[in-house]
Amino acid sequence: MKHRLQQLCDSYQMKFFTDVPLNGRTTFHIGGNADFWIEINSIPGLSAAVMFCQENHLPYFIMGRGSNILAADNGYRGVILHLGNEFSQMAFTDDTILVCQSGAMLANAAKTAAEHHLSGMEALSGIPGTIGGALFMNAGAYKKEMKDIAVSCTYVDGTGKERILSKEKLDLSYRHSFFTEHPDCIITSVTMKLHKDTPEAISARMQDYSERRRSKQPLNFPSAGSTFKRPEKGYASKLIDECGLKGYQVGDAQVSEKHAGFVINLNHATCDEVLRLCRDVHDKVLAETGCILELEPVLLGSQEGEHSCS
Numbered sequence: 277m278k279h280r281l282q283q284l285c286d287s288y289q290m291k292f293f294t295d296v297p298l299n300g301r302t303t304f305h306i307g308g309n310a311d312f313w314i315e316i317n318s319i320p321g322l323s324a325a326v327m328f329c330q331e332n333h334l335p336y337f338i339m340g341r342g343s344n345i346l347a348a349d350n351g352y353r354g355v356i357l358h359l360g361n362e363f364s365q366m367a368f369t370d371d372t373i374l375v376c377q378s379g380a381m382l383a384n385a386a387k388t389a390a391e392h393h394l395s396g397m398e399a400l401s402g403i404p405g406t407i408g409g410a411l412f413m414n415a416g417a418y419k420k421e422m423k424d425i426a427v428s429c430t431y432v433d434g435t436g437k438e439r440i441l442s443k444e445k446l447d448l449s450y451r452h453s454f455f456t457e458h459p460d461c462i463i464t465s466v467t468m469k470l471h472k473d474t475p476e477a478i479s480a481r482m483q484d485y486s487e488r489r490r491s492k493q494p495l496n497f498p499s500a501g502s503t504f505k506r507p508e509k510g511y512a513s514k515l516i517d518e519c520g521l522k523g524y525q526v527g528d529a530q531v532s533e534k535h536a537g538f539v540i541n542l543n544h545a546t547c548d549e550v551l552r553l554c555r556d557v558h559d560k561v562l563a564e565t566g567c568i569l570e571l572e573p574v575l576l577g578s579q580e581g582e583h584s585c586s
């Protein structure tokens with residue numbers, strides 16, 4: 277299999293790696309090795325890789341920046357398809373329409389928009405992921421979501437064909453999209469509708485959001501951002517704090533003392549430790565408040581322990 281994958285990558289000039297440590301490719305710095313890793317640099321290459329995996333019954337997983345992923349300690353038995361820098365072009369198709377390839381970082385897209393005096397991405401600019409990852413989860417912050425700006429996208433489906441999806445079919449809602457229901461599909465570009473504003477107003481908002489993140493979030497520790505989705509009532513961080521769980525630790529996994537909504541990796545936390553900690557948090561919050569907390573990061577690979585709170 278390794279030899280045939282290498283040949284496929286050679287024919288599309290894609291980089292190919294084996295036994296790739298996922299703790300070096302995720303912002304949580306957690307995870308064992310992935311068997312195979314392909315750096316996708318074109319749509320034909322992506323389609324060919326998907327078809328190869330399907331024909332050979334080889335599991336595949338699309339990874340953006342790895343900022344919303346909790347990878348298993350024993351890694352991933354399959355191929356990680358990574359859309360990186362070579363898949364991050366951006367273009368304006370008219371005054372207010374920005375089209376980004378899905379490997380572009382949100383921060384860069386927001387900067388490009390601001391340079392063109394376009395507003396709509398300021399609140400999302402501090403999310404440390406790609407446009408593709410953001411659309412997948414309908415990422416959002418400060419009451420703005422991808423849903424507010426995305427008008428369509430292109431994607432490669434599970435048979436390797438490129439397709440277009442209109443706004444209505446994107447099915448965007450809180451941390452949900454068409455793609456969360458179809459994980460075999462890979463977003464290749466996202467079209468966003470922005471609106472004109474003054475550079476001063478855009479820049480002031482970006483600075484404000486950035487300062488709020490810096491002052492409230494534990495950005496100096498590895499994490500996957502908010503660990504739990506917003507429950508039906510209230511905020512996960514408030515409930516966790518009220519249950520006295522700030523600073524609660526299992527091994528090197530800790531409920532951040534700065535922001536109870538973040539589980540952080542103090543040094544060498546394992547996936548198993550994070551999941552055990554999350555289960556404890558889930559159980560205590562349920563017992564004391566009646567609220568059910570659900571994990572937000574995507575679990576990659578087969579996890580050894582139970583994760584009843586996912």
Ligand SMILES: Cc1cc2nc3c(=O)[nH]c(=O)nc-3n(C[C@H](O)[C@H](O)[C@H](O)COP(=O)(O)OP(=O)(O)OC[C@H]3O[C@@H](n4cnc5c(N)ncnc54)[C@H](O)[C@@H]3O)c2cc1C
Nearest residue numbers: 340341342343344405406408409410412415416417463501
């Ligand atoms: C410090 C910190 C702060 C954060 N703050 C926020 C926040 O305010 N709001 C928020 O919503 N999130 C936040 N996050 C979480 C994360 O950054 C977002 O969910 C981000 O959108 C994930 O993008 P990614 O490229 O890293 O995706 P990854 O983590 O690589 O992948 C996440 C999921 O998206 C899928 N995916 C990725 N790319 C594609 C693609 N091209 N096609 C199809 N599926 C794809 C993956 O398969 C996976 O299932 C934060 C994370 C950190 C570490």
